[in-house]
Amino acid sequence: MKELIEALFPICRSISGDGVRQSLACLQEVIPLDIVEVPTGTQVLDWQVPREWNVRDAYIKDATGARIVDFKENNLHLLSYSSPVNRTMSLEELRPHLFSLPKQPDLIPYRTSYYNENWGFCLPHNQLLGLADGDYEVVIDSSLEDGSLSYGECFLPGTSSQEVLISTHICHPSLCNDNLSGIAVAAYLAKSLQGRNHKYSYRFLFLPVTIGAITWLARNEETVGNIRYGLVASNLADQGGFTYKKSRSGCAGIDRIVEYVLRTSNVRHEIREFVPYGYDERQYGSPGFDLPVGSLSRTPYGEYDEYHTSADNLSFISHNNLQQSLDIFEKIVATLESNRYFRNLLPKGEPQLGRRGLYKKVGGETDQKESQMALLWVLNLSDGRNSLLDIVEISGLNTAAITQAAEILVSHGLLEEIPVAES
């Protein structure tokens, strides 16, 4: 993951353009990845695929001819999606196009202007304060032309057509935690699943935020119903604990599984409710799709000082924490894969347990009540949609009691195991 992040860090990515393609090509060296190109102007839900942006060079030169702000030194210096400029102008004319952070005066901010044509430069506030009056040569050698939007998709089929979706954004330039960390975790999770047998099919998406997810949803509307579990991966290498933002429903299988894994892994974590803001969970969780997709990060977007600044660089991220994040994603997958589903074969009314001698089957006196309750919970919740883990979480009983109850009920023909959840 460290090598991948170091290779991707210098590339100037945006919501389209060659930087995205080059990044996806890097990922193809790690995992099998289809690169999908969707032409400019394609209607995708309520949006249109925008013009493609590419940049070759951008700088501001002062009166002595020195490059005082240089895209080649740090790609954050350029407002992302800047239209081309090539002229000499006064500081007064230039100033509305300069962006800085007065509260973090030594850092370069990350700014974009995707859907409102503009141009600009980002620079440390202290440098902005020191600019002398006079003329500046301003060059942005960029193009905004018909082209395409690129995204990457890695599909690993399982024995079931039911899918687990892992989605991450790839549109940020030289920033590490947001979101090379998410890209690295998703890529290496895919790599670890590749060549292994698995029950679920896994779909990994590497997309420009918002427009990429909207484009993918528009092109895959017919099959999104296969998605049984989903996670958006971002901000996974900072020093903070984990933050899980629940899916739109707040009670999807993925919500229970992530909460269970975080709780039982002895890691600092916080669970939050869904809000229609953030990354692409808001597209997957729009009401017309309402997919069971939560969002797992360490410190969420906007809640650490380095976020969207030049301080979110290679020295900011912790490789131990990044590895721990991958471990948590792998545990989530292992839990999904081992989680079992059952169907009650006599779901109308309670089956008569006494006649079948089932009350006698349950253990000693001290745990008899728990064993009886476990039988009733398993019978009631085994409608094909709740897993054993769901039943453990909802009932508050322990895993051993619930598993034993399921086995007893199967041996009496009251319950049957089904391969994966029913929709």
Ligand code: ZN
């Ligand atoms: Zn961001």
